[in-house]
Amino acid sequence: MTQAIASPIVHDLIGVGFGPSNLALAIALQERGATHGELDVLFLDKQATYSWHGNTLSTQSELQISFLKDLVTLRNPTSPYSFVNYLKHHGRLVDFINLGTFYPCRMEYNDYLRWVAGQFTAQSRYGEEVQFIEPVLHNQQVEALRVISRGSDGQQFVRTTRSVVVSAGGTPRIPEAFKALKGDHRVFHHSQYLSQMARQPCVNNQPMSIAIIGGGQSAAEAFIDLNDSFPSVQVDMILRGSALKPADDSPFVNEVFSPEFTDLVFQQNSVERERLVNEYHNTNYSVVDIDLIERIYGIFYRQKVSGIARHAFRTLTTVESATATANGIELAVRNNATGEVTVRIYDTVVLATGYERQMHRKLLAPLEEYLGEFEVDRNYKLITDERCKAGIYMQGFCQASHGLSDTLLSVLPIRADEIAGSLYEHGKQRGHSRSVAELLLATAS
Numbered sequence: 001m002t003q004a005i006a007s008p009i010v011h012d013l014i015g016v017g018f019g020p021s022n023l024a025l026a027i028a029l030q031e032r033g034a035t036h037g038e039l040d041v042l043f044l045d046k047q048a049t050y051s052w053h054g055n056t057l058s059t060q061s062e063l064q065i066s067f068l069k070d071l072v073t074l075r076n077p078t079s080p081y082s083f084v085n086y087l088k089h090h091g092r093l094v095d096f097i098n099l100g101t102f103y104p105c106r107m108e109y110n111d112y113l114r115w116v117a118g119q120f121t122a123q124s125r126y127g128e129e130v131q132f133i134e135p136v137l138h139n140q141q142v143e144a145l146r147v148i149s150r151g152s153d154g155q156q157f158v159r160t161t162r163s164v165v166v167s168a169g170g171t172p173r174i175p176e177a178f179k180a181l182k183g184d185h186r187v188f189h190h191s192q193y194l195s196q197m198a199r200q201p202c203v204n205n206q207p208m209s210i211a212i213i214g215g216g217q218s219a220a221e222a223f224i225d226l227n228d229s230f231p232s233v234q235v236d237m238i239l240r241g242s243a244l245k246p247a248d249d250s251p252f253v254n255e256v257f258s259p260e261f262t263d264l265v266f267q268q269n270s271v272e273r274e275r276l277v278n279e280y281h282n283t284n285y286s287v288v289d290i291d292l293i294e295r296i297y298g299i300f301y302r303q304k305v306s307g308i309a310r311h312a313f314r315t316l317t318t319v320e321s322a323t324a325t326a327n328g329i330e331l332a333v334r335n336n337a338t339g340e341v342t343v344r345i346y347d348t349v350v351l352a353t354g355y356e357r358q359m360h361r362k363l364l365a366p367l368e369e370y371l372g373e374f375e376v377d378r379n380y381k382l383i384t385d386e387r388c389k390a391g392i393y394m395q396g397f398c399q400a401s402h403g404l405s406d407t408l409l410s411v412l413p414i415r416a417d418e419i420a421g422s423l424y425e426h427g428k429q430r431g432h433s434r435s436v437a438e439l440l441l442a443t444a445s
């Protein structure tokens with residue numbers, strides 16, 4: 001086995017993931033660094049290059065939030081990292097204005113994010129998956145953190161830092177019935193949609209039957225893409241609910257995605273916080289953009305007119321079991337209204353079943369005894385016991401305390417600035433002296 005590569009540097013901050021959350025933080029830290037002194041920051045991402053949910057960027061997919069809620073504008077509309085400046089740099093500002101939309105396609109937004117990320121190459125490493133974050137102990141205190149990562153070639157890296165920010169995003173939710181089929185390329189989560197579809201026989205126009213499980217935005221986008229891009233594919237949409245339901249993005253409701261609403265949620269007790277998140281659940285989860293619902297309805301209506309029932313829409317349906325056979329994936333599905341169970345066979349199953357937010361627990365498991373219930377303060381800093389002097393921040397794992405914006409792009413520039421402020425405060429309290437760095441190195445080795 002190759003030896004781990006241990007860096008002698010003690011970073012001020014290591015970020016796990018370099019998605020939009022940590023990109024926004026990199027910018028906020030750069031801004032603050034100009035007046036308060038630069039921090040030594042490094043972001044690690046497991047992907048080979050920058051990509052924002054790259055396997056879901058089907059041609060019809062659009063951003064579900066105004067481009068004005070980019071990485072910076074809410075905090076600093078004059079920042080060079082705005083979406084508008086990206087358009088200007090790419091010679092499309094006038095054309096974009098002519099489009100008359102607030103909602104660019106996600107392929108373009110991905111390109112915008114990549115353009116920003118390209119300006120932070122010195123602070124980022126791709127192709128490294130963080131495995132664990134461990135305590136660096138001195139006199140029974142957690143003086144710093146050791147970040148252990150692995151490259152795609154198996155090489156292990158060990159780095160030391162005063163603080164970490166875990167911004168690793170969601171992980172695919174795989175329903176129980178499908179867990180045993182892991183590794184079968186005929187069943188995949190929507191997060192792998194484009195790369196998995198590229199290897200299906202329908203690419204060569206061969207007939208296929210495909211089931212989509214779920215009734216949220218991902219399911220709806222998969223349906224539209226299969227319908228539009230693969231004329232030889234027959235799709236069954238299988239959902240537990242009785243209908244595709246629209247995402248509420250009406251203006252008063254949309255105020256729940258404002259920075260002020262984060263304050264309001266955070267100030268409540270846990271029961272009220274949970275009530276608020278549940279009340280507005282239909283802004284984000286298990287819901288679909290109304291335009292897309294209307295398009296899908298139109299497709300099914302035209303089927304009725306033509307009498308050719310290409311696709312099926314199976315509501316109130318639960319998948320009881322899934323079995324891999326030589327002929328395809330056999331699903332035993334129960335109609336929840338009648339109780340009837342039928343067996344159907346599909347060439348491929350797309351699991352558009354959403355995402356879980358548990359990665360922080362796995363990465364921070366070696367620090368468990370210092371962490372309690374993963375509660376954070378207003379600035380997204382984990383509340384640890386007093387033996388832990390290192391700073392641990394989280395983005396995207398704080399919906400329960402900070403509200404529905406936490407997993408979205410809604411308040412990125414503001415949140416990033418709050419974390420940046422807290423990091424500088426933490427650094428001031430602890431001091432940045434060379435001797436601290438030397439002490440840490442001694443304990444880390």
Ligand SMILES: Cc1cc2nc3c(=O)[nH]c(=O)nc-3n(C[C@H](O)[C@H](O)[C@H](O)COP(=O)(O)OP(=O)(O)OC[C@H]3O[C@@H](n4cnc5c(N)ncnc54)[C@H](O)[C@@H]3O)c2cc1C
Nearest residue numbers: 017019020021045046056063064129130168169396408409
């Ligand atoms: C298909 C899709 C479309 C979406 N569209 C919108 C939208 O239009 N508007 C909106 O507001 N929200 C949208 N969202 C919500 C989404 O969570 C945010 O847009 C945004 O991606 C959150 O940024 P993030 O940096 O927190 O997480 P992510 O974008 O998920 O980034 C996390 C990064 O961490 C990396 N990573 C994970 N684990 C590790 C590890 N162990 N080591 C190293 N790197 C790791 C990943 O490779 C990834 O690059 C969408 C979500 C999905 C799934």
Ligand SMILES: NC(=O)c1ccc[n+]([C@@H]2O[C@H](COP(=O)([O-])OP(=O)(O)OC[C@H]3O[C@@H](n4cnc5c(N)ncnc54)[C@H](OP(=O)(O)O)[C@@H]3O)[C@@H](O)[C@H]2O)c1
Nearest residue numbers: 061062063064175214215216217218240285286352353354
């Ligand atoms: N264009 C875009 O910007 C875009 C595209 C895709 C996704 N997104 C975003 O990504 C996030 C996630 O969306 P999503 O559609 O992937 O997930 P989601 O909204 O969480 O929806 C998941 C769907 O899967 C179903 N489901 C979950 N577990 C299941 C199980 N065990 N068995 C059967 N069905 C199950 C849910 O059914 P129930 O309702 O019955 O629980 C729901 O219909 C949202 O923020 C969304 O806005 C954005």
